[in-house]
Amino acid sequence: MRDTATSFVRKVVGSPLEQPAAEPQWRKAFTVEREGASQSMCISVRSTDGREADGFPMSLYVRHKWLDRGRVERLVLMFSNGAVCVEGQHLQRGLDALEEGKLKRIQAQDGNEIAAIKGHNADTRKAEDKEPVVTRVTVSPRFDLLLESDESLEEIAKLIKEEHARHN
Secondary structure: OOOOOOOHHHHHHOOOOOOOOOOOHHHHHHHHOOOOOOOOOEEEEEOOOOOOEEEEEHHHEEEEEEEEEOOOEEEEEEEOOEEEEEEEEOOHHHHHHHHOOOOOEEEOOOHHHHHHHHHHHHOOOOHHHOOOEEEEEEEEOOHHHHHHHOHHHHHHHHHHHHHHHHHO
16 A cells, blocks of 8 residues: 555645744745846846946836937936946847847947957848947946945945955
């Protein structure tokens, strides 16, 4: 005869007499969010080397503004608590992705990536099919200013400045 105390169904469903141990409250919070993401609809702004990440939730998106549509395009994305200025070429495709809710990351590209994308874009005739080239991304307010504005975070700002001075 089969032992129902250790059967698969009993393990999954559990016995009404057996109550699982109470899970700590902080542990339950991790099951609510998707793994690895605190904001599911967020624009992540990355530096060229990928070591710094910043960003804003899409719920705070207000509007955008083209500052210049010449050889170097400047696109400013406004959020209720800051802004992102993107410089480069063929940025319309990224703006379209933003308006469709598909833009997840903006990353400044290094020289090798820019050369490869420009080579690819040279073979493409339609302007809307060309890949965006992002040469520079500026986020306001800057990370270090945010740290210094809060007294409890001022100590972290000092450590970052000391580390930065030591490496430069």
